[in-house]
Amino acid sequence: MQTTVLAVLAAALLSTAPAVGAAPDGLGFQWPHGQKTAVSLGYDDALDTQLDHVIPALDRAGLKGSFYLQLSSPAVERRLDAWRAAARNGHELGNHSLFHQCSGRAAAWVRPQRDLDTTSVAQMQDQLALANTMLYAIDGQRERTFTVPCGSTQAGDGDYLPAVAGSFVAVKHGGTLLLAAANGALRTIPVDAYAPNGHSGKQLIAMVEKAAARGRLVTFTFHGVGGEHLATSSAAHDELVQYLAAHRQHYWTDTLLNIMTYVRQQDRGDD
Structure with missing residues (x-):
């Protein structure tokens, strides 16, 4: 079982002087428009339930999510038009690799040809570069974020993350959120990271409220919604x-790409 910026914020958002909220925990700047925190709704593995249940729910609410596509998933080829439509509607299509390489030592379900333990750093570089090209063919976008499959980056000959970091604006790595600089260096961003599995709505809301109490970014990594794994x-x-x-006046819910673009701009003093 698998675990797992489209566009810079409008110039008006950055050039005007909107009301601002509290400075995010450990970041030294403020979220825009008075919001208490930013919320990223992420979805891994390119699952049918995400197309059937998640995207309609987000569209009804006027919210945008980040969908991390494993490009070899049958739900990508079979429902390519639906993924393209999601991207046109402002949802993010993120990189979740071609084959969801994970450690065979850590998970018995990993197929031998997809075992990260026997995959080289160079092979992961190639795989993620091709995945970015395939995503570009789907949505026409160049900038990406990446969710590390299984949270493991230790390939057979070393950690592959430093070799690929420069290809992404940000990387979700287990419970860690990493912001990539132009030179490929990674900075850890304070985050409350959750991977829900059977949680109630009240529990999910409590996670947001806990993060908001200290102005801390919160990321969700969902998988199946209403079914699947x-x-x-x-x-x-x-x-x-x-x-x-x-409660959108309190919570800025957007794609991780847009949120991290904003964070990177504040980091550079571009606000």
Whole structure:
């Protein structure tokens, strides 16, 4: 079982002087428009339930999510038009590799040809570069974020993350969020990171409120919603989405690409 910026914020957002919220924990700047925190709704593995349940729920609420596509997933080829439509509607298509390489020592379900333990750093570089090219063919976008499959970056001959970091604006690595500089260097961003699995709507909302209490960015990494693996119920997911939509003055819910572009701009003093 697998675990797992489209566009810079509008010039007006950065050039005007909107009301601002508290400085995010450890970051030294403020979220735009008075929001208490930023919320990234992420979805790994390119699953049918994400197209069937998640995207319609987000669209009804006027919120945008980040969908990390394993490009070899049957749901990519079979439903390519639906993924293209999601991208046209402002959702992010992120990189989750071609084959979801994970450590065979850590997970018995890993196929031998997809075992990270026997894959080289150079092979992972090639795989992620090709995945970016395939994503470009789907949505026409150049900038990406990346979610590390299984949270493991230790290839057979070393850690592959330093070799690929420069290809991404940001990387989700287990419970860590990394911001990539232009030179490929990585900076750890304070984050409350959650991978829901059977949580209730109330529990999901409490996670957001906990992060908001200190102005800390919160990321969710969902898998199945309403079915498939590591599933969250549609009802629980809808409750969270409706809560975020009803309290958008407090929570900036956007793609991880847009959020991290904003963070990178503030880091450079471009605000």
